[in-house]
Every structure is written in C-alpha cells, then in structure tokens.
Amino acid sequence: MIFPPFLSSSPRHRNPPPPPQNPLLEPAAFKAPFLLRHHQNPTPELAASNPQVEYMVALKSKSKLKGGQAHKSPPKKKLKNDLFAKKQSKNDDLLDESEGMSEDIEEQEDFSDGEMEGQSDSGSEASSGDDDPLADDFLQGSDDEGDVSDGDEDSDSGSDSDGVDPEKLSRALDVERARVEREARDELQLNIKQESDEFRLPTEEELEEEALRPPDLQNIQRRIAEIIGVLSNFKALKQDGVRRKDYVEQLKRDLASYYGYNDYLIGVLAEMFPPVELKELIEGFEKPRPVCLRTNTLKARRRDLADVLINRGVNLDPLAKWSKVGLVVYDSQVPIGATPEYMAGYYMLQSASSFLPVMALAPQEKERIVDMAAAPGGKTTYIAALMKNSGVIFANEMKEARLKSLTANLHRMGVTNTIVCNYDGKELPKVLGHNTLDRVLLDAPCSGTGVISKDESVKTSKNLEDIQKCAFLQKQLILAAIDMVDANSKSGGYIVYSTCSIMVAENEAVIDYALKKRDVKLVPCGLDFGKPGFVRFREHRFHVSLEKTRRYYPHVHNVDGFFVAKLKKMSNAKAPSSTTLESVDPESMLDDESNEEKTEVEHQHNQTKDRQDNSMEKRKAEENGHARNDKPKSLSGPKNAEKRKRENEPEEGRKLAVKKNREKENGHGKSDKARSRPGPKEKKKQHFSKGKESSKIREEEKKEFRKKKAANKKGK
C-alpha cells in the first residue's frame, strides 16, 4: 500500500511500503466514494454477519503470522487470486450464483493448492469476492502493524501455531478495522470537500479580474464543462447557497465569450435546449457541414455521375438513405464547383437541408408551382427535375442581384418550364391571381440562425428586433403563399414553409399564425426523420398539429439547422373553418363543440359591429404570439383569470364585454411594434386551458347567445 503523504501519521504508516499492489486492491481510503459504499470495509458488524469472512480473516492472519517471509509472497499470489476472484465474481453476477461459486471454488483451488492451506481458503474466498480484497488489504495493513506492534503476538503465535488465541486476535483485528474505517471516512470527507471546491462559481471579484485580463480560453472551457456537470446532477454537486440560475448565467456568459456569441442569441438557445445539448449544438455550429451535391435527374443518373466524378478524383458517397439524388463529397482533387460536369448541368452544389423542403413538397408532373424565394435556384431546379420539365414553375426572387445566378442555374441545369420574375413575395397573389396554383414553396428569408456554420456573423449580429422583423415578414409571406394556392386543385393544394433558422418565433409561431388566419391544416411532411416541432414553448401554446412539422439540428442530423412544415389548404375561403382547428386540451374541446354553430353566427355579427375593436385586439395579440378569441370572454389563461371572472359574472351583452376588453387591452398598454396588415376578420378558437368554473359559465352564456342569434336570424 502506498499512502499519500497527507494521511495521518499513525505508527503503522511509517513502515516501508509493501510491494506494489494492484490498484484494485488499494485500501478503501483511496477508492472513489461510490466504490467505498459498495465494497464496504469488513467492519466488525460485517465480519460478524459474515462468519466466513471472519474465519478467513483469522486464517489469513494465522498464515501470515507464521512466517515473516512467507507472508510476502502469498500476498502477491493472493493478489492474482483475488483479481481472478473479483473477475469471476463479476461474471458470476451474470451467471447463476451457485454455478459461479463452484467455478470460483475450482479456480481458487487450482491456485491456492500450492501456496496455502487449501481447505478453507478456497471455500472462504468463494464468498463474496467483493469482500476479499478489502479483507486482504485489511489484513495486510494489520500485517504491517502486526510486524511492529503485535510482535508479541507474532512470537506467541509463531511458537504455538495452534495455540493462538483466536478471540484475542479477532478482538485486535476488530479494533484495527474500526480504526481503519474511521480514518477512511475522514479521508473521504476530505476528498469530497476538495473535489467540490473545484466546482465553485467565480465570485464577482474574480469575474471582474477576468474581465480585465484577456480571456483565458482553457479556463473558460474547463468551467463550461464543470458547470454542465453540476447542472446535470444538481442536487448532489451544487455549491451551497448558489441557485441554479447562477450556474446557468455563468454558463451562458462563458459560452458567449468562448464561442463568440452575443448575449441575446445565447439566451435564446439556452431557453430551447438543456445545458448538455446546448453545448453540443454550439459545437455543431462551429464545424462546417459536409459539402453535398444533387444529381440533376434531367440530365444524368446518380450512379453514372458518381462514376464520372470518382474518375476525376472526387471522393464521394451517397448522401443518405432518404435521398436518391444526393451525394456527399469528402474531398476532391479538382474543384468540385468547376468540373465540366458541373458546367454541363449534371449536378448542383446544395446543402443537404435544402433537399428537405422540396421532398416535402413532392411536386407532381404538370402542376403549377411557385417558388417564392427562389435564388440561387437549387430548390427550383430540384422541383423542375422532379416534374421532369412539365407544368409551370414561377420562380420569384425579390433581390435583383440574385436573379442572375438564378437564371444562370436554371439554364445550366436545362430547366425549360420556368418563368422567372422579380416581385416582392407579398405582391405575388395580385400578379398571379388568387387560388390559381397547385403548390407553393416558401423558403422564407430568415435570421439564419441555423446556418451559423456557414456565416459566423450571425452569432453577433442578431437581436430580438431582427427576429421579430423576420417573423413579421414571414407571416405576411405565408399568407400570400396560402392565398395563391387553389384548394380545389386535383393533385395539390399544398404549401411548404421552410426556414434555415431554429428560432421558435420564426418557425412554429408563423405556422400557428397561418393556421389561425386561413383555412389550412398541417399535414405530415413526408420526411421520416427529424425532430417534431414544438407544440409548447415557454409561454406559447401552439396548435397541437404542430408536432407534424420537422426541426433539424446540426448536432443530431448533421445537416444545417432547418425547419419544414407542410400545409394543406382546405378551402378557398379566407376564414379558417371551425372543423379544421383542434384545441390543445379536452376542456376547450368541449367549448369548441358547443361553439361551432354559434361562433359562425357570431363571426358575422362580429364583423359588422366590433370590427375595429377586434382588429386592434387581434393585431396586438398576434404580434405577441398569443391565441386570442375575438369573443369578449376569450381572455383565458392564468393571467386573465380575474378578468374572466369579472366578465363572466355579469350577463351582459357582448358589446359591453368587448368594451371592457378593449379598455383592459389599452390599459395594459401593450405596444405593437409591427401590425399585421388588415386581414379579413376571422373567428378564433381558444387554445389555452381554461378554469373549469369559468368555462362552464361561459358555456352557458354562449348557449344563450346562440339561441338569441338563431332567433334573430330566423326573424330576419
């Protein structure tokens, strides 16, 4: 046993160290805390409970005490024995215990025959192998001690081997055991304290100092890893008096400084991912994704193209099993973007994530399709290839500078069915007409937070305003896209919305908005891999069908961060019908069923009377990402419980309630930075969970109203 210097200097530790030991058999003090708990020192209690151990212990001591030299070699051999015993015992856990025991015994016999009294040792060693090394260690410890302090006993026992008083011996051994255990426990405490000290968060002064010095990257990296470790096992490893929030804050600061992000972006990412995944995601953003290319099926087949490129010296492989046209390039002797095959239009350099929206769109031959943000043309050419140059594609691009690359790519790839135009996407419905197309692909302009690996400036340049501006634009574009599609088209009626961003505000929130504003519903994308989109995120509650959208992350799927959603237009009406929308929980389902008829009537009523109020409300609400009903008693959710109660109790006309609503809205002073364009007024469904009482009251009231309105209508 090799004792580290800080151990207490009891007499026995001053002895010369024994022969080098197997680390497995080191005394308990040096074992990791958890091992200690499992492989308990044979405490007196344990020894008492396990007579075999005790007997063995006694025997061992006897054998060792017999001769000075003799006990040195047995330890070595015993080591091997115990090693095997330990290994055997581990195997035994899997096998039948009895079998293992017998195996143990057999093996032990092989070894122990030569060296010691074979009879009992093997039997006793066959007992829990876990106890053996400790017992052994203990004995060795005691041996050392025995050399010094128990010399008397030695001589006694030496003279009369059978006359040794086992009681005295065992008592002495017990005392020793107790002491060793005590010391081990103390050391353990010391160790734990030392280890936990390393996880200490830096104090403010230290932070200030750090801020002055140039950033110490290694230190920061280590701290990141430690904090993540603490957060994963918070209860056990946290520092006293430090909240989880502090750890998270420090982690965010460290990540921001180490990887070069601005605070807003790190904050948003930290909200979306747990700490371990957050680090993986950020690491994923650091590395570039592999270069991919897509075979142009109008001109070549993937196999042939792969052969030709391999001949040129390109190292490539099929991209993935979900794509029949993709190839991934590992390295290349020739510039992959300048081969004669590229120039002849046999393939297109594209990122793997760009395949996904077109695969989701699944354009059929002879359809009319619009790609609303088409440059540089990778997706448009893929659509044309899938359609085999039939039908019509309108490739629209707002920025003139990018039009050239779009047309060049189209011509290079041999696409003949495309019309390229230069409009703002929002104006396209006016140009192309409403309800005229079969499918629309909207690869919306976004903040680009999913492609940080391509563009590092996103890390520092994106703020809340940028995201909100993007989200606003995307909402307008998606409404325009939906308006262009003909719901009654024979083979289509689909809109695919995709972004290269992972922000919830640009993805799920926009789709949720579209679901409320138009008569569309989400359908499965047809992509069998990818994480489903969020249905809930912090304070947002989205439509339950949003789990059909797909999110892609670099650290999970090895593609750029991406989001794809596929919508089907149910009817050409501008208002969403009640049947298409489902609610989040059954309570509101009940309300919805009772509301169906009534709300349609109300809807018209609403339009005529409360247009302004509701539009104000709705706009504010939409911009804040909440679902709001245009009915006055729509303020649901925990925050508005009070309002709800106040409004529900008096059985007043809706106008009054609406006025109240408006007052409260104005009172709260929610500023809407960006208003949605005045769209048609639609009925909205309640998505938040409601309190049971208030919902019942509301139900009753609604029934009454329904009757009234129905009566009014009939009267008219």
Add this chain to the structure above:
Amino acid sequence: MRPLDEAETTAVFSKLFKFIGPNLKSLIEAESHEVTTSAENSSRYCFRLHKNRVFYVSEYLVKRATNVSRKNLVSLGTCIGKFTKGGSFHLTVQALGIMAPHAKRKVWVKPTSEMSFLYGNHVLKGGLGRITEGINPGDGVVVFSMSDVPLGFGVAAHSTQDCRKLDPNANVVLHQADIGEYLRMEDDL
C-alpha cells in the same frame, strides 16, 4: 415580351440554321408537354423577345407569363440568344440545350484540351478527337467532349479535309460560346 417580327425572325432562324440545319423545322414544330390536363392539346413552342433577349418557350408558358409585368419578368423557358445594340443576333450558351440534340455538325474534343476550350480558347488541331464529315469553313459546329457532353459551339475554320492536313496549333473551331461561361460570365448571360 412580344413575338419576333419579320427581320428578327429571319436573323434568329438563319443563325440557328447554321448549326442545326433542316432540324430547325422540328425545333419549331416541337410539341411541348407542359400541359396540366390531357384534354388540352399539347402546345407548341414559339420564340419571344423580351428585353433584347430571345426566348424559346412553349405557348402554354407564354400564356402564363402574360400575368407578369414587363418590368418584373426576367426569363422564360430557355433563352437562346440576344440582340446587340446594333441589331445583330448572337446565340448564347444557353441555346446549347436545344441545339446539341439537333446539331448537324459536331466536333469531339480530347479530354486534355477540354478545359482549354472551356476557358474560352479555340479548339486546336492537337485537341481534336473526332469531326463529322462534310464541314465547310464558316459552318456552325457544336463541340462535344469525348463522353458526348456538349461543351459549346463555334464556327468551323476549315473544312473537314483541310483539318486533316493542319499542323497541331491551328484553329479548327473558332470559339463562340462554351459552358464555362456559366462560371466565368454569369452576369453577362
């Protein structure tokens, strides 16, 4: 976007005729398959002029494109060439797609001098692989690689027989357009 008038049509057709000869007829009368319903007869192809560029499009596409205003329309179908300010018509590389299948006179280039042609140089005798018979000087010629990938087109400098007697550094085909222009001169297309 408007149909070509007489003078323009003759200019375009004469240029095309140089390269594809009598196959021009099939080009003009080609039927397109870009229709949505089978009831409708497949429409034919036609030429349209838009901002000094000539496009070869199916009529079906043309009808759809009338929605797009003149300012905002950029391209239709396949662009085959453009009119210069002086009024003469030049074919661009994008016409290769429709010319290559119908080409009458072809020249195949050796792999070693492929890249040279793609950089815009003329085809030299040393790089010549195969050549169709019956070429007269001044004829339009489509240039292919040995694996039958169309690389571009040009004008023959000498007749086929003369080509056999040329020394290796002489021009066989004078370069007019090649697919390397997609990378070199993307903006000019």
